[in-house]
Amino acid sequence: MAFYGALRAFVSVCVTVAAPLRGPAHDRSRLRICSALLLTGGIVSTGTTAAAEPNLAMQCTQLAGLLLSPAIIGLPTAGAQVDTAEMIAATAHNNQDGEYCRITGSIKPVKVGTPDIRFDVNLPRRWNGRALQVGGGGYNGVVVSGTGVMPFSPNRAPLAQGYVTFGDDSGHVGNSALAVFGLVDEAVVNFGYAHLKKTHDAALALIEIAYGRRPDHVYFGGGSTGGREGYTVMQRFPDDYDGVIANSPALNFSGVRLLGVKVGQTEYGTPGGFVPPPLLERVYQRTLEVCDGLDGAADGIVSDVGACRKHEPDVIASLRCPSGEADVANDDCLSDAQLATLDVLREGLSLPWPLAWNVNRYRGYNVFQGTLFTGMLGLAHNDSRGTSPTIVANGYLFSQGDGYVRYFIARDPGFDSLKFDVLHPGRYQKQIVALSQTIGAMNTDLSRYIARGGKLITLQGLADEVISPNQTIAYYEALVDRFGAGKVDAFMRLYMVPGFQHGSGAFIPSTDLLGALDNWVTRDIAPETLTATDIAAATNGRSRPLCRYPAFPRYSGKGNVNRASSFICAEP
Known part of the structure; x- marks a missing residue:
C-alpha cells in the first residue's frame, strides 16, 4: 500500500x-x-x-x-x-x-x-x-x-x-x-x-x-443542447475532434428563447390567445386527415411535408371558427386570437437587427404539417401564467424563454418577460447579441474542420416541437451556399425524420449513428440511406428508411407498409 x-x-x-x-x-x-x-x-x-x-x-x-x-x-x-x-x-x-x-x-x-x-x-x-x-x-x-x-x-x-x-x-x-x-x-x-x-x-x-x-480518434455526440454543443466544438475547437453527431441542434439559442417569449406573450398577453390542449390535438388530427396519405401510406406520419404545406391555407380555414371568435357550442374550432398564437410558431421570429454572425431570423415550426404541441415539451397546459412559469404548466418554449430573459438578458429575477419588447429591446440589445455569440452556434465557417477531414451527422424530426426543423435546414442550406453542395456532401449528412418530435412522436427512430460515423472516419465509408426502427410504444418495431435531406420516405405501393424495404427515398 x-x-x-x-x-x-x-x-x-x-x-x-x-x-x-x-x-x-x-x-x-x-x-x-x-x-x-x-x-x-x-x-x-x-x-x-x-x-x-x-x-x-x-x-x-x-x-x-x-x-x-x-x-x-x-x-x-x-x-x-x-x-x-x-x-x-x-x-x-x-x-x-x-x-x-x-x-x-x-x-x-x-x-x-x-x-x-x-x-x-x-x-x-x-x-x-x-x-x-x-x-x-x-x-x-x-x-x-x-x-x-x-x-x-x-x-x-x-x-x-x-x-x-x-x-x-x-x-x-x-x-x-x-x-x-x-x-x-x-x-x-x-x-x-x-x-x-x-x-x-x-x-x-x-x-x-x-x-x-x-x-486515435475523438468523437462528440449529443442532441438538442448537446447538438448545439456538437456544432460548437466544430466551430470553436476543430482540431480536437474527428467526427460529430449533433442531433436536433439548438443552434440559434437566443433566437429560440426570444421566440418562446413571443409565444408566451400571445398566449397570456393577448385576450383569448391561450390554445387549450384539446384544440392543439384537433389541429394535429386535421393535418393528418389532409396530409397523412400524401406519401402513399396512411400510417399516421406526415412524410411529404412540402406537399402538405401547399394545403396549409385550406387546413387553417377549416379550423377557424366562422365568426372568428371562440365558439362555446363548437369546441372543434379556433378563434382568430388562437390562430394568431399558432401563427407566431409557424412564422418564427424576424428581428430588425442582427444577432451574432449577422443572423436575424429564427425559422418557424411545421405547425400545420404534423407537429403535435400537447406533450410535455409542447405549448402551455394552463391558461394562467403564475409568477414562475414551468414547463409542465406553461410550455417548454415560454418557460425557457422567460428564464432566459430574466436571468441572462435583464439579469433581474423579478423582470416580467410579458412586457419585454423582443423586436425593440433597447438597452438589452447589446446583451442579447453578446449572448448569441457566447451560446449560439450559427457560425457557418467550418473551414478548418472540413480541411482536417472532420465528419458530421445530424438527425432531426420534421415534427420537432422544441427545436424548429426549419432552422436546422436553414443552417445546412447556408453551408451549401458557402462551400458548395459537393464540399458539404463530403463531410456532412443530414437526416430529417418525418413524424419525429423532440424525443417522442408518431415515429421515434432508433439507428446506430455512432457506428455510421466511425465507419466514415476510419474506413471512409460515407453513410447514405440508413434504416431506422420505430420505438414509439404504439408502433414499436416498424421500420422506415432515413433519407438524406431533402429526400423523404415514399411508399412504393407494394409490400408491407411496416417495413423500410417497402419505401423509397423520394425527392420533394
Missing part, C-alpha cells in the same frame, strides 16, 4: 508541478514523459488490449486525488482534480458497459463564486483507441455520465464497445427553466462553450496517463 501511495504522489507531482510561464505545450510534453516513466514501472498500460487488461484495475483507484495543472487545459481555469476513481465490475447491478474505471472530477473556475465544472471519465478495460465526449440537454446542470446505451448508439453502450466516454454538467448544478446561473458571467461562458474544451482537455490528459497515449 505504501508503494501505491507513493505512486499516486508521484503522478500528482508529475502532472501538477508545471512551469506556468512555459505554457500548455511544455506541460503536454512533460505529461508524455511522466506517462512513459509510469509505463516502465508497469502501472500504466500501453494502450493495447493485451497490456491494458492486467494494469487498469491496479492503477484506477490510485488516480483519486490527482491534480491537473491549469496549463494542461487550453482555456483559463484554476486546474482540475480527480475526486473519485473506482473500478466498476462487469457484473455490477444494471451495468451495460462492461468493466471500466469510473472517474469523477471537477475543474476549478478562475473567479471565486463560479461553480466548478463537474465531469465523469470512463476508462474501459478493453479500449478501442477512441474517445467519445457526450453532450447534455436543456440548460445542462447534471453531469453527463457517458454510461449506458445512447440514442445515437442504441444497440450497445459505447463504453461496452471500448470507447472512453466522458461528459460534464457544463459548470453549474440544476437543469431548470429558471437558469439562475445566467447571473454569473464565467458560468455563462462555461455553458456556452468553455466547458466543452475544458472537459475535453482534462479527459485527454487522464486518458494519456491511464493508457500511455492519446486516442
Whole structure:
C-alpha cells in the first residue's frame, strides 16, 4: 500500500508541478514523459488490449486525488482534480458497459463564486483507441455520465464497445427553466462553450496517463443542447475532434428563447390567445386527415411535408371558427386570437437587427404539417401564467424563454418577460447579441474542420416541437451556399425524420449513428440511406428508411407498409 501511495504522489507531482510561464505545450510534453516513466514501472498500460487488461484495475483507484495543472487545459481555469476513481465490475447491478474505471472530477473556475465544472471519465478495460465526449440537454446542470446505451448508439453502450466516454454538467448544478446561473458571467461562458474544451482537455490528459497515449480518434455526440454543443466544438475547437453527431441542434439559442417569449406573450398577453390542449390535438388530427396519405401510406406520419404545406391555407380555414371568435357550442374550432398564437410558431421570429454572425431570423415550426404541441415539451397546459412559469404548466418554449430573459438578458429575477419588447429591446440589445455569440452556434465557417477531414451527422424530426426543423435546414442550406453542395456532401449528412418530435412522436427512430460515423472516419465509408426502427410504444418495431435531406420516405405501393424495404427515398 505504501508503494501505491507513493505512486499516486508521484503522478500528482508529475502532472501538477508545471512551469506556468512555459505554457500548455511544455506541460503536454512533460505529461508524455511522466506517462512513459509510469509505463516502465508497469502501472500504466500501453494502450493495447493485451497490456491494458492486467494494469487498469491496479492503477484506477490510485488516480483519486490527482491534480491537473491549469496549463494542461487550453482555456483559463484554476486546474482540475480527480475526486473519485473506482473500478466498476462487469457484473455490477444494471451495468451495460462492461468493466471500466469510473472517474469523477471537477475543474476549478478562475473567479471565486463560479461553480466548478463537474465531469465523469470512463476508462474501459478493453479500449478501442477512441474517445467519445457526450453532450447534455436543456440548460445542462447534471453531469453527463457517458454510461449506458445512447440514442445515437442504441444497440450497445459505447463504453461496452471500448470507447472512453466522458461528459460534464457544463459548470453549474440544476437543469431548470429558471437558469439562475445566467447571473454569473464565467458560468455563462462555461455553458456556452468553455466547458466543452475544458472537459475535453482534462479527459485527454487522464486518458494519456491511464493508457500511455492519446486516442486515435475523438468523437462528440449529443442532441438538442448537446447538438448545439456538437456544432460548437466544430466551430470553436476543430482540431480536437474527428467526427460529430449533433442531433436536433439548438443552434440559434437566443433566437429560440426570444421566440418562446413571443409565444408566451400571445398566449397570456393577448385576450383569448391561450390554445387549450384539446384544440392543439384537433389541429394535429386535421393535418393528418389532409396530409397523412400524401406519401402513399396512411400510417399516421406526415412524410411529404412540402406537399402538405401547399394545403396549409385550406387546413387553417377549416379550423377557424366562422365568426372568428371562440365558439362555446363548437369546441372543434379556433378563434382568430388562437390562430394568431399558432401563427407566431409557424412564422418564427424576424428581428430588425442582427444577432451574432449577422443572423436575424429564427425559422418557424411545421405547425400545420404534423407537429403535435400537447406533450410535455409542447405549448402551455394552463391558461394562467403564475409568477414562475414551468414547463409542465406553461410550455417548454415560454418557460425557457422567460428564464432566459430574466436571468441572462435583464439579469433581474423579478423582470416580467410579458412586457419585454423582443423586436425593440433597447438597452438589452447589446446583451442579447453578446449572448448569441457566447451560446449560439450559427457560425457557418467550418473551414478548418472540413480541411482536417472532420465528419458530421445530424438527425432531426420534421415534427420537432422544441427545436424548429426549419432552422436546422436553414443552417445546412447556408453551408451549401458557402462551400458548395459537393464540399458539404463530403463531410456532412443530414437526416430529417418525418413524424419525429423532440424525443417522442408518431415515429421515434432508433439507428446506430455512432457506428455510421466511425465507419466514415476510419474506413471512409460515407453513410447514405440508413434504416431506422420505430420505438414509439404504439408502433414499436416498424421500420422506415432515413433519407438524406431533402429526400423523404415514399411508399412504393407494394409490400408491407411496416417495413423500410417497402419505401423509397423520394425527392420533394
